[in-house]
Amino acid sequence: MTLKCVQSRRSWTQTTENSCLRPIDRNGKLLCPVPDSYTLKEAELKMGSSLGLCPGKAPTSSQLFLFFTVGSDVQPGTEMEIIVEETMSVRDCLQLMLGKSGLPGDRWHLRKMDWCYEAGEPLCEEDATLRELMICSGDTLLLIEGKLPPPGFLKVPLWWYQPGGSPGHWKNHQDQRNGAPSPGGVWRAAATQGAPGDLHGEVSLRYLGDLEISEEATVAELKSQAMTLFSSSGFVIPSPAFLRAWTVERKRLGRLLRINRQQLRDYKLGRKTEICLEPLQEEENLGPQDVVLRTRMRLPGERAYAPCVDLVWDTARGWTAGSLRQRVAHFCSLPVEKIEIAKYFPEKFEWLPISSWNQQFTKRKKKKKQDNLQGAPYYLKDGDTIGIKNVLLEDDGDFSTDADDLGRGTPRRPSSQDALRERSRDLGCGATTPGRPRAPEASLSIHVRSFR
Missing domain, CATH: 3.10.20.90 (Phosphatidylinositol 3-kinase Catalytic Subunit; Chain A, domain 1)
Structure with a gap:
């Protein structure tokens, strides 16, 4: 039986000729009209489905x-x-x-x-x-x-990256052009993985404008043309080498456009890609194997970190934990066996320690497996935050901060350093700590069978 057969009374004939049936979802929204020739099965209607009798004819098959x-x-x-x-x-x-x-x-x-x-x-x-x-x-x-660019060209919205910032929210460039901007034309974006400044702070982005550029242009040409927008924004950049270009994906810093001589076409940006430009203190010319990481040194005796410092890691020898530890140790002027490093996952407020090797268990034997930080569980990429701990000053495995505990909604667990500080404080005040009562001793007998 087709859906049109539900109306059988002659008094409804004139109404049904200029009406259609439309399913109603759980939120009360009218969905697409059902063609008259559809069966109940073709219309995917089930027991309890809601239908609305609406004016207008249903669309035909074409x-x-x-x-x-x-x-x-x-x-x-x-x-x-x-x-x-x-x-x-x-x-x-x-x-x-x-x-x-x-x-x-x-x-x-x-x-x-x-x-x-x-x-x-x-x-x-x-x-x-x-x-x-x-x-x-x-x-x-x-x-x-906005009119679409001609074939072979991209219309790229450009953002200016400003470290730090106060809490706020993200607005896309269409909302900014049509709405009222905040003082100074600054808009705030949600915290990103690749954000310098405070670990849990906000990233401040300022919309510069749209840049129409050929897909055959290089990253260096993109930076050069973007500098023409800076004159009206009050930014002074010596040369394009003092700029770092990122894509903006889901309101976060995404891929790093690292090779200045590479064409935009090779990055497959797409027609809705937005670019964020980050100012640098010195010139930078990254190679295809270079990875930019944000390193944070753990402050000894505190659950906090020093301001981040960018680290360029050459992965030509492989994406291994050992190679990364060697690079970080050299960067910090510390012995490699005296540091511990961990990657930060801001969405989960968690730190994942990076060891030099991992173990793979099989049914026959246990063997070492060459690690690759690009894969699970680290998924290391440009812009990730790496925490560094000097084990000469702090030897516990805690990388978290008080803000991490608050974000996870879990109470802080006292570390061994906290216990030592508490004990020294008690001894300094002349307090006596009662000893832990010992359980009564009991004899232990072990019987070993002979298998000869």
Whole structure:
């Protein structure tokens, strides 16, 4: 039985000819209309499903029912609806949506909302049909202001990296251009793994503008063209070698564009990539095997760290823990056997110690396995924070801080150093510590059988 058969009374005939059935989700939102020819099984309707009888005809087999909205900030219930032919081009669909939303001008483009409910890649092929781009009924398209760059060019939003900052929140560049900025034009972003400054502090980013650049341009050319935006922002940079370029992924510092002579095309940035520029105190020319790490020296006797210092690690000899320990020890001017290092995971507020080798147990024997810090469980990459502990001054295995305990919601465990300090404090005050009562001694007999 098709869905249209649920209406059987003659008095409903005129109503059903200009109406359609639309499923209702748990939040009360009307979903895509069900075609009249669908069966209950094809419509994926189950026992207890809610349906709404709505005005308007359902799309045919050659049509698409689409939601669309203006901007990337999608509020539930504010989407507009439209039915178009699946053979319609992206350009014609854009003009149809602009007319329905009452937006003037031609400086707009379409983006498909991804599974994270964020603006995905733009629909750059304006002559392609919706079917060729695999647009389906029920998809949400976003009307984003700004004309797309010509083929072979990228329109890259640029951010200026400012260490430190006060707590705040992230806004994307569209919100910043359309909304009211904070004093000085500074916007705050969530804490990132590659953030210098306070371990749990906020990263402050300032939006500089959009840069239209060819995909064949190099990273050095990207930095040079970005410097033209600095004159109006009050930043003074001697040369592009004093800049470090990062991608911005999910509101965090992502990949490091380390090789200045490499083309942007080789990095496969995509049309929604944003770039963050970090100022440096001295020139930097990284090689393909160099990895930038943020090192933090543990303050002895305190659950805190000194300000971070960047460490460039040459991984030509391999991503091994032993190689990293050698580099860190040389960097700190300490013997390699007198340091302990750990990687910090800010999302979990946890430190994972990095040992020189790990053990792999098999059924026959136990053997050493050559470690690779790029894989599990470390997943080491550019911008990661490495904690360093001098075991000559502090020999316990605790790398955490009070802020880590607070973030995990776990009480602090007293360390051996704390116990020694507490005992010395008691002895200095003349306090006597009662000895621990000993249990009564008992005899122990061991019987060993003979297997001869």
